Amino acid sequence: MARRAGSADLPLHGGHVPRWLSDRMTRLGAVISEAIVQEYGRDELLRRLAHPFWFQSFGAVMGMDWHSSGITTSVLGALKRGLTPLSGELGLHVCGGKGRHSRLTPQELIGIGERVGFDGDALAKASRLVAKVDSAAIQDGFDLYLHGFIVADDGKWTVVQQGMNDESRQARRYHWLSEGLTSFVETPHAAIDGPRQGEIVNLTDKRAVASRTGQLDILADLGPTKIALEFAALRAEAEPPAETLPVEQPLLPHLVMPAHHDVRSSDVVTRRLHGALAAAAERGPADFADLLLVPGVGARTVQALAIVAEVVHGAPYRFSDPARFSFAHGGKDRHPFPVPLRVYDHTIHVMNRAVRKAKLGETEEMEALRRLDAEARRLERFATGPSVEEMIADERERSASYAGRSVFGWE
Numbered sequence: 201m202a203r204r205a206g207s208a209d210l211p212l213h214g215g216h217v218p219r220w221l222s223d224r225m226t227r228l229g230a231v232i233s234e235a236i237v238q239e240y241g242r243d244e245l246l247r248r249l250a251h252p253f254w255f256q257s258f259g260a261v262m263g264m265d266w267h268s269s270g271i272t273t274s275v276l277g278a279l280k281r282g283l284t285p286l287s288g289e290l291g292l293h294v295c296g297g298k299g300r301h302s303r304l305t306p307q308e309l310i311g312i313g314e315r316v317g318f319d320g321d322a323l324a325k326a327s328r329l330v331a332k333v334d335s336a337a338i339q340d341g342f343d344l345y346l347h348g349f350i351v352a353d354d355g356k357w358t359v360v361q362q363g364m365n366d367e368s369r370q371a372r373r374y375h376w377l378s379e380g381l382t383s384f385v386e387t388p389h390a391a392i393d394g395p396r397q398g399e400i401v402n403l404t405d406k407r408a409v410a411s412r413t414g415q416l417d418i419l420a421d422l423g424p425t426k427i428a429l430e431f432a433a434l435r436a437e438a439e440p441p442a443e444t445l446p447v448e449q450p451l452l453p454h455l456v457m458p459a460h461h462d463v464r465s466s467d468v469v470t471r472r473l474h475g476a477l478a479a480a481a482e483r484g485p486a487d488f489a490d491l492l493l494v495p496g497v498g499a500r501t502v503q504a505l506a507i508v509a510e511v512v513h514g515a516p517y518r519f520s521d522p523a524r525f526s527f528a529h530g531g532k533d534r535h536p537f538p539v540p541l542r543v544y545d546h547t548i549h550v551m552n553r554a555v556r557k558a559k560l561g562e563t564e565e566m567e568a569l570r571r572l573d574a575e576a577r578r579l580e581r582f583a584t585g586p587s588v589e590e591m592i593a594d595e596r597e598r599s600a601s602y603a604g605r606s607v608f609g610w611e
Contacts, residue, residue, distance in 0.1 A: 203380030205250035206453035208373040213268035225262045230282030231551040246358045250377035252455040253519035260525040263539045267457035269371035272362045276348040291353035302347035318355040342372040463536035465588040467523035475580025476506040487568035501546040504528040509573040537595040540602030
């Protein structure tokens with residue numbers, strides 16, 4: 201029924217997303233989702249949302265802080281706002297959210313199920329079980345505070361949820377996908393991976409079947425009061441010998457974001473970035489001639505489109521460096537540079553026009569985006585260019601001309 205698809209460790213950040221950015225994230229997130237559904241189908245969008253590297257890159261291309269925990273909340277919020285009006289057309293529904301909104305997920309699923317015809321009660325149970333597995337059966341020190349459930353009309357789903365560890369000032373994001381295994385309580389995860397942070401309890405491991413059965417037997421025989429006494433006695437016992445501890449499990453896709461906020465050359469696969477810039481220069485004049493005639497639109501918009509095109513068409517391995525995707529539209533905290541609002545708005549316009557025309561059978565602009573991505577992959581093998589630091593400095597110098605804005609104000 202479900203499997204854990206991956207996880208991510210992120211610095212825990214406070215703050216909020218300003219309205220000028222959240223509105224644009226809603227529009228860009230929705231149109232990118234539409235493009236993926238058009239090109240590859242709903243199932244592929246669910247798979248991508250379940251991939252921690254793609255999800256982080258998706259948030260970065262929308263102008264959020266490239267490495268922080270805030271991407272999770274803001275991306276899910278943008279998708280909920282942007283896809284809800286399109287739910288009848290796309291057959292996708294975004295439920296849940298942060299805090300009290302997460303607790304409303306079962307009721308939302310039941311209501312949507314009554315409207316579109318899937319088993320809302322079964323999905324409400326799945327929502328509760330996924331949350332319980334990552335908060336109780338897997339005890340890794342992170343307390344869940346966010347639960348997003350994205351479900352299609354045919355009942356397939358992805359869950360993205362996040363917990364926080366106040367002591368380490370980290371957040372951990374968990375991704376689930378409804379393709380895969382048949383049990384929530386025995387090995388639903390392909391693996392669990394993360395930096396060692398002390399002892400982790402994993403009652404879903406297949407080697408823990410005796411423990412799960414024993415717990416049920418104890419509950420039936422002793423009752424809660426005697427269980428508390430048994431637990432106190434067990435805590436006094438010595439640690440088990442090392443040879444009886446579980447062996448390491450195989451790795452899931454697991455993203456670990458650094459604590460530093462600035463984008464550094466070590467955070468970016470520079471040849472991929474050079475490939476995108478070179479593709480924009482080579483394909484832009486040929487494929488986007490009409491666009492380049494629009495006043496205010498130029499090569500910088502095509503560069504952003506080249507990076508957005510990879511979010512739509514890129515293979516999973518290409519999202520190993522989410523920081524690279526922040527070079528499309530910057531970041532709200534001015535890292536790597538302020539959000540260039542003119543470029544951002546033109547990106548949304550071009551994507552909306554391409555998706556709208558594709559619905560009418562006119563696929564030229566969607567094909568141009570596909571060629572832009574293919575050209576970037578071809579050119580990255582030998583394209584050269586300035587360093588990451590030089591690109592950031594140049595972008596900041598030009599920021600005012602792009603209507604650059606951050607949480608600190610206008611450039």
